[in-house]
Structures are given as C-alpha cells and as structure tokens.
Amino acid sequence: MKQVIVHPERCVGCMQCMMACAAAHSKSETLFGALTEDPLPAPRIHVGAGPEDEGFPNRCRHCDPAPCQMGCLPGAIYRAKGTNTVLVDYDVCINCASCAMACPYGVIRYAEDPQAPPGKVVAVKCDNCVHRQARGEIPACVEMCKVGALTFEEPTAAMKRRTGEVAASFSLDREADRVPLAATWELQLEMKRRANALSGRDV
Amino acid sequence: MRYVIIGNGVAGVTAADAMRRLDPEGSITFIARENFSPYCRPMISNILAGTAELDELPIRSDDYYDALGARALPGIEATGVDTGRREVATSNGTTVPYDRLLIASGADPRRIDAENLELENIFFMRTVQEVLGMVRALPDTEHALVLGGGLVGFKAAYGFLNRGKKVTMLIRSGYPLSFQVDETAGGIIQSELERYGLEVRTGVEVTAFEGDESGRVRGATLSDGTSMDCDIVVVGKGVFPARSYLGQEFQTGAGILVNDYLTTSVPDVWAAGDIAEHRDVARRRPWLNPIWPVAVEMGRVAGSNMAGHPMRYPGSLSRNVIRIFGIDVLTAGIVSPRESEGLRTVSHRDARRNTYRKLLLDDEGILVGFVLVNDIEQGGVLMNMVRDRRWLNGLAERALGPHFNVGQVIDTAYSSGGSPALVR
Numbered sequence: 001m002k003q004v005i006v007h008p009e010r011c012v013g014c015m016q017c018m019m020a021c022a023a024a025h026s027k028s029e030t031l032f033g034a035l036t037e038d039p040l041p042a043p044r045i046h047v048g049a050g051p052e053d054e055g056f057p058n059r060c061r062h063c064d065p066a067p068c069q070m071g072c073l074p075g076a077i078y079r080a081k082g083t084n085t086v087l088v089d090y091d092v093c094i095n096c097a098s099c100a101m102a103c104p105y106g107v108i109r110y111a112e113d114p115q116a117p118p119g120k121v122v123a124v125k126c127d128n129c130v131h132r133q134a135r136g137e138i139p140a141c142v143e144m145c146k147v148g149a150l151t152f153e154e155p156t157a158a159m160k161r162r163t164g165e166v167a168a169s170f171s172l173d174r175e176a177d178r179v180p181l182a183a184t185w186e187l188q189l190e191m192k193r194r195a196n197a198l199s200g201r202d203v
Numbered sequence: 204m205r206y207v208i209i210g211n212g213v214a215g216v217t218a219a220d221a222m223r224r225l226d227p228e229g230s231i232t233f234i235a236r237e238n239f240s241p242y243c244r245p246m247i248s249n250i251l252a253g254t255a256e257l258d259e260l261p262i263r264s265d266d267y268y269d270a271l272g273a274r275a276l277p278g279i280e281a282t283g284v285d286t287g288r289r290e291v292a293t294s295n296g297t298t299v300p301y302d303r304l305l306i307a308s309g310a311d312p313r314r315i316d317a318e319n320l321e322l323e324n325i326f327f328m329r330t331v332q333e334v335l336g337m338v339r340a341l342p343d344t345e346h347a348l349v350l351g352g353g354l355v356g357f358k359a360a361y362g363f364l365n366r367g368k369k370v371t372m373l374i375r376s377g378y379p380l381s382f383q384v385d386e387t388a389g390g391i392i393q394s395e396l397e398r399y400g401l402e403v404r405t406g407v408e409v410t411a412f413e414g415d416e417s418g419r420v421r422g423a424t425l426s427d428g429t430s431m432d433c434d435i436v437v438v439g440k441g442v443f444p445a446r447s448y449l450g451q452e453f454q455t456g457a458g459i460l461v462n463d464y465l466t467t468s469v470p471d472v473w474a475a476g477d478i479a480e481h482r483d484v485a486r487r488r489p490w491l492n493p494i495w496p497v498a499v500e501m502g503r504v505a506g507s508n509m510a511g512h513p514m515r516y517p518g519s520l521s522r523n524v525i526r527i528f529g530i531d532v533l534t535a536g537i538v539s540p541r542e543s544e545g546l547r548t549v550s551h552r553d554a555r556r557n558t559y560r561k562l563l564l565d566d567e568g569i570l571v572g573f574v575l576v577n578d579i580e581q582g583g584v585l586m587n588m589v590r591d592r593r594w595l596n597g598l599a600e601r602a603l604g605p606h607f608n609v610g611q612v613i614d615t616a617y618s619s620g621g622s623p624a625l626v627r
Contacts, residue, residue, distance in 0.1 A: 008610070048608030056610025067583075070503070071496045073243050074255075075262050094246070094255060101524045101533055102496065103583035105609050110580070 001084060004128065004139050004150055005158045006057050009185035011047065011149040013055025017141035018043035024129060024140035027114040039112035044126040045141045046107060052192040057149055059141070060107045060126035062086045068125075071102035076123070085128040090116035093123050204229035206509060207291055207301035209281045211235035212244065213495060214476025214502035215307035216263060221506030223271050229510070231273035232299055234291060236308070238278045239331050241267065245495050247334040248355075251362030260331060281308065283448050286469045303471050303509045306449070306459060307502065310442035310477035310493050315350065318411035322420040325412065325436040328359050340435055344368055348423055348433035350409060352379035354523065356439030357392075361527050363435075364399045371402045371431065373409065383523050383534050385543075387552065387559055388574045395530045412436065442493055444478040456480045458491045463515045465505040473509055475501035484518035484590055485536035485571045492519040520590050524579065533582035536572030536589045537563055546571065551603040560603045568596025584609045 019031065026034035026041035034041050050056040062079075066086045069077040076092035077099060079085070090113065099108045100123075108125045116122045129139035137143070142152040151158070169181040180186070206222055208215040211233045219231050242260040249255035268275045280294040284306075290298040312327035314320075324340050326333050347363040349356045352374030360379075363370045372379070378389030379396070393403055413422040413430070424430045444458040454460045454468035458480035465473050465481070476498040483490030497519040507514045522535035537543055543563055550561035559576035562585070570588045575581075585602065588595060595602060598612055 046608070048610050049606055050610040056608065058609060065503075067587075070499050073245055073495065074259055075243075092259070094249065094259070095526070097524045097526060097531060097533065097579060097582075098496070099583075100580050101522060101535070101582050101586055104587035106581040106584040108580065108583075 001154075002138075002152050003084070003155050004059065004142055004152055005155065006059065007149050007151065008050070008056055009149075009182040010147050011055035011057050012147055012188070013047055013049070014146070015047045015055075016144045016146070017045050017057060017150060018047055020140040020144035021045045021126075024132060025113070025115075025127075037114065039114065041114060042109055042111040042124050044107075044109075044124065052189050053196060054188060054192055055149075057141075058105060058107055060086065061105060062126075062128065063104075067102040067104065068099035068108060071098045073098050080130065083128065083130055083133075085130055086125070087127055087130075088123050088125060090120070090122045095121045095123065097123075099123050099125075205300060205302045206231045206305070207234065207299055207303075208232070208305045208307060209234045209291065210305075210307035210309055210476065210478075211237070211241050211275065211277070212307060212309050212476060212498065213241070213262060214309075214479075214498040214505070215305065216241045216267075217499050217502030218305050218307065218473075218475055218506030218509065219271060219273060221503050222510040223273075225507060225510035225512050231271065232301075233268070233273060233275040233277075234279055234281050234293060234299060235275060235277045236280045237330055237332070240265070240277075242331055243495075244329075247328070247331050248358035248362050250331070250334045251328070251337055251359065252365040253362075254365070257331075257335070281448055284450065284472070286450070286452055286472065289471070301471075304473070305505055305509060306446075306467065306472065306474040306478060307476045307498075307505075308445045308448075308478055311445045312355075312438065313440040313443055315409070315438055315440055317409045319414060319420075320412065322412050322414040323418050324420045324434065325438065328355055328437050328439065329442070337435065337437075341366060341368075344435045346371070346433050346435075348409075348431070348436045349373070349439060350437065351439035351441070352376070352403075353382060353439055353441055354380065354525075355441075356437065357525070359437040359439055360396060360401055364396065364401060369400060369402075371404065371433070373404050373407055373425075375406070375408075377405055379403070380525075380532075382539055383521075383525075384532060384574050385538050385540060385561060387550070387561070388532060388534070388576050391559065391576055392525075392527065392530060392532060395528055399528060442477065444480075444491070444493075446478055456489050456491075460489065461516075464508050464513065465501060465516055466508070473505045475505040481516060482518045484520050484592065486542075490519070490521075492521045494522065496522065517590070520586070522586055524582065531575075531577050531579045533575045533579040533586075534573065535582070535586045536570075538572045538574050543572070547599075549599045549603060553605070556605070558605070562595070562599050562602060564595060564599060568594050570595040570599075578605065581607050581609075584612070588612065 022041040022043040023031040023034045045059040048056045074092050074094050076089045111124050138152045142150045168179040172178045283292040290300045312329045346369045349360045349372045360370045408426045409423045411424040415421045422432050458478050459474040461474050461479045477493035480491045504514045504516045524533045547564045552559045558578045561574045563572040565571050573585050
C-alpha cells in the first residue's frame with residue numbers, strides 16, 4: 001500500500017504542505033473557503049527548522065505499535081484496519097495530552113476541528129488524508145510539494161531505491177564514479193551555514 | 204495452558220490481550236477485586252471534576268471477557284498464593300489453579316494516622332466506586348479538605364474547584380506536586396489554583412476528624428492545635444503496592460521485584476503494573492513507577508512473555524502530564540530538587556508566553572529529566588530522549604526555545620560535517 005514518504009534532504013522549507021494540509025482538513029476543503037472558517041483548520045504536517053535552519057518536514061509515522069495509542073487514556077486512538085493509519089476518535093478524546101507525552105516525533109497538536117464536536121479541543125494529527133484517498137486522490141501535502149520532499153509510493157520500492165542510492169554513494173571502485181547522495185542538500189546546508197555566519201548568528 | 208491474572212486494571216488487561224494474540228487456546232482467568240469492568244483509573248478524577256461521564260471510563264467493550272474467551276471473578280480478592288501447589292486462594296474460599304500467574308493487583312492508598320477516619324465522606328479517591336460516592340456528596344459540600352499535594356490530592360483539589368467548591372489543601376513540602384515538578388513549576392501551578400480559590404497550608408497535618416450526629420465528617424483538628432470546618436475529605440498521601448497477601452518467597456523492595464522479563468523470584472509467576480518494581484531508566488536503579496503508561500508497557504511485555512514470546516522490558520520512566528485551567532505541565536524523569544544534586548540544569552522562563560522549561564543532564568550530557576510548563580507539544584520528543592538515554596549536551600539550550608522540534612535532535616551526527624546521514 002502506498003505511503004507518504006518524507007525526503008528531508010529535498011525540503012526547502014516553503015511550508016506549502018502545511019497550508020495544503022490545513023485546507024484539506026477544513027470544512028470546504030479549499031484554501032479560500034478555509035480562510036473564513038471557524039474554527040480555522042489546523043495543519044497535520046509541520047515544517048520545523050533543523051540544526052542549520054534548514055526545513056524539516058515532520059508528520060505522523062503511524063508507528064506500529066503506536067506509543068500514542070498505548071498511552072491514550074480513554075482509548076480514543078486506534079489503528080484503522082487496512083489503511084495502516086493511526087486515527088483519533090474525536091468523540092472519545094478528552095484532550096489530556098497523554099499522546100503528546102508519548103509521541104517521539106512531537107506531531108500531535110490540540111485544536112478545535114471541523115470534524116470534532118463544536119467547541120471541543122481534541123488531539124489533531126495526520127490521518128493520511130484517508131478521505132481524499134477514498135476519492136482516489138493522493139494526500140494533500142504530497143500533491144502540493146514542489147520539490148519532491150514528499151512522495152506517495154510503495155514503501156518497499158522507495159526503500160529499494162534508497163538502498164541503491166546509498167550503495168552507489170560509497171561502494172563504487174573509483175571515487176569519481178560515486179554518486180553523491182544529495183548534492184543539493186550539501187549546497188543548501190552550506191548556504192544556510194554561510195548565511196548564519198554572515199548574520200552573526202551562531203547555530 | 205491456564206493463565207491466571209490477579210487484578211483487572213490496565214496492566215492485567217493489556218497482558219491478557221497480548222496472551223490471547225499469541226495463544227488462542229489457553230484459558231485466562233481474572234481475579235478482580237473491583238466489580239466494575241476494566242476502566243481507566245486516571246480518568247476517575249474527571250468524573251469528580253465533571254469533565255467526563257461514567258460511560259467514558261471503560262477501556263474495553265462491554266463483552267470484553269467473553270470476546271477474549273476469558274473468565275472473570277469480579278468482586279473477589281486474592282488472599283494468598285500457594286506457589287508450591289500453584290493455586291491462588293480467594294476471598295470467597297475457593298482456590299484457582301494456575302500454570303502461569305500474573306500479579307497485577309496494583310496499589311492501595313496509603314492510610315493516615317488520624318482519629319475518626321471511619322466517618323462518612325472521607326475518601327481516598329482510588330476507585331470509581333469512591334468517586335461516585337464523592338459526586339453523590341457534592342450537593343451537600345461547601346468546603347473540601349484535601350490532604351497531600353501529590354497527584355491524587357492535586358487532581359481532587361482541581362475537581363472540587365472545577366465544581367465551584369472551596370478547597371483547603373494541606374501539604375508537607377513547600378509546594379504541590381513536589382515529587383513531579385521543581386519549585387518554579389510548583390509555584391506556577393499553585394498560583395493558578397489559588398486564582399480559582401484554593402487555599403494551601405504547609406507544615407500541618409490532621410490529627411482527628413469530627414463528625415455530626417449522622418456520622419458525616421464536619422471538621423478536622425490540625426497538628427498546630429487549630430481546627431477547621433470541612434464537609435468532605437480526600438486523603439491523597441500516595442499509594443503502596445497491594446502485596447500483603449503474598450508470601451516470603453517473593454523477593455520485594457518497595458514492590459515485587461521483577462527481572463527484565465518481568466518474572467518474579469518465583470517460577471512461573473510474573474508481575475506488572477503498580478505492584479512491580481523494575482528499574483527506572485533515568486535513575487538507573489530499582490524503582491516503582493505506579494503510573495498508567497508504565498502499567499500498559501509492563502502488561503504488554505509480561506503477557507507476551509507468559510505466552511512464550513520473549514520480550515525484554517527496557518525499564519520504566521516516571522512521567523506525567525497535567526492540564527489545569529489555563530496551565531499545562533508535562534514532566535519526566537528526575538526533576539525534583541531533592542534528586543537533582545550534581546546534575547547540570549538549564550532552564551528558561553518566558554513571562555510573555557507564560558512558558559517555563561527546565562532540562563536536567565547528567566555528567567555525560569545525557570538528558571535525565573525535564574519540566575515543561577505550557578507549550579508541551581514537543582514533550583514526547585524529550586520523554587523519548589530520556590528513555591533512550593540520548594545525548595543532548597550541546598543542544599540543551601536549543602531545546603529550551605520555542606522552535607524546538609525533532610529535526611534538531613533526530614541525528615546529532617549529521618551537523619558535525621562530513622556526509623549527511625540521510626536515512627534518518
């Protein structure tokens with residue numbers, strides 16, 4: 001089954017995935033409609049700053065077993081059968097933040113949501129856009145990403161390709177033949193480092 | 204295979220789920236002291252506070268035991284374990300034979316030494332039955348007295364305040380939750396509760412309770428000789444493992460000692476949950492962590508081991524997350540001043556955003572504990588770093604900031620030059 005795969009080395013930190021995600025989880029499911037809605041929809045993907053101020057796209061890994069599910073007091077967090085997706089039942093959620101304490105990636109937020117009972121703050125996290133997938137669409141963050149930092153593909157195929165890339169980056173006989181894993185990443189990091197040095201900021 | 208589980212709390216139930224997943228055939232018997240079907244104990248205070256209903260408490264479906272193919276003996280207490288004959292004696296006079304036994308009988312509230320404890324409306328707030336009694340007493344309640352500033356006392360006080368009652372809390376140390384948070388966070392919590400009408404008194408204890416002619420509590424005499432009015436009392440002086448029915452053959456510390464596979468010193472007997480003393484990963488020594496998430500973890504490991512699939516328990520970690528009125532507090536590992544001697548401490552208080560963060564590192568730069576007040580959403584990242592004994596030394600200041608995220612610590616190697624670790 002296809003999954004969203006994150007390639008942090010390609011992220012330029014534009015945050016358009018966050019915008020697309022929020023819009024996809026609004027009532028109207030459009031960006032312009034979402035802007036006037038109450039509550040404002042919350043993004044489920046988060047682009048943070050990495051050690052060199054580079055973009056770091058961060059979303060739910062849908063872990064198995066899922067620490068948030070094991071830590072959930074009222075049993076609101078469950079794994080949807082067949083979709084490899086960890087979901088929150090908003091009716092059951094009591095906004096206790098036990099899942100925030102458990103999540104190793106810090107991807108659970110607390111907000112009102114159009115799908116939750118009105119006025120109720122609930123745990124909000126990536127749902128793999130199951131509602132879009134049911135219509136044959138791909139997750140909104142992947143659709144929006146311009147630089148290939150988010151892809152929607154079979155994990156085994158992606159893993160195989162990455163294994164090949166890693167092998168090619170160091171195992172060929174002649175150093176000149178080796179393919180750098182992510183040349184643009186090095187370039188981007190170097191730019192960030194120089195920019196930080198120029199601004200006198202010690203990162 | 205006959206599995207017997209003493210206790211139907213979350214440790215026992217999670218263990219049974221694991222056993223059934225791995226062993227569809229074996230018989231599972233619960234010996235459960237409480238009559239209520241398995242429920243979420245930390246949520247009983249929500250019933251008092253009026254933020255949850257009774258039907259939200261069960262952690263499994265109504266037909267849980269049947270669906271699991273298990274037998275439950277509710278309302279029956281284990282009174283002894285004959286480890287030679289492999290049977291559990293119970294309070295109704297029968298014995299239950301076992302091949303593999305899980306001790307998950309949890310913990311009981313610590314009693315106090317005061318006169319007239321048998322008066323009505325004096326509670327320990329440990330079971331759902333007790334909380335239902337408290338809710339029944341609420342209409343006649345004006346002034347609640349809470350003994351102890353630990354988690355139970357604290358949650359009780361919050362519950363009464365949320366119901367608009369006057370609350371007096373007596374605590375021994377200088378601030379509430381002194382085991383869970385440091386002095387700064389404790390002060391923030393206390394002043395928030397005081398805004399809603401809590402009165403905190405330190406250094407005094409109750410020596411006796413006074414009742415009216417109907418046997419209900421009406422007041423308390425304190426150790427400083429003064430007395431006060433109160434019409435409901437919650438005693439929250441901590442818990443101790445419910446192990447009085449177990450014999451000398453069980454090695455004990457504060458709880459029943461277990462090894463990495465959660466087996467006790469007796470063959471074919473495991474222990475999990477509030478009663479099981481394993482090791483705390485931050486403190487690196489035997490330690491009891493009687494908290495819900497640890498009981499879940501232990502139950503899963505014990506059940507798996509009992510059904511023949513070996514799993515190691517990596518150790519427990521003290522942790523808590525609390526939301527009260529306008530304040531969120533998330534804490535894990537070593538935080539209280541009495542334990543943090545010799546540790547490196549970094550902290551930051553942002554008055555404008557009303558946040559406070561404190562991190563504690565050992566001499567190798569390993570994160571061993573932290574407190575977050577508000578802005579707690581990255582707490583799980585730090586909690587997992589404590590549990591995995593991750594190095595945070597050079598990044599500690601960054602982790603105090605508002606933009607901290609897992610991308611800054613997910614691989615501490617790749618920012619030091621050389622080829623980036625891309626598979627991360």
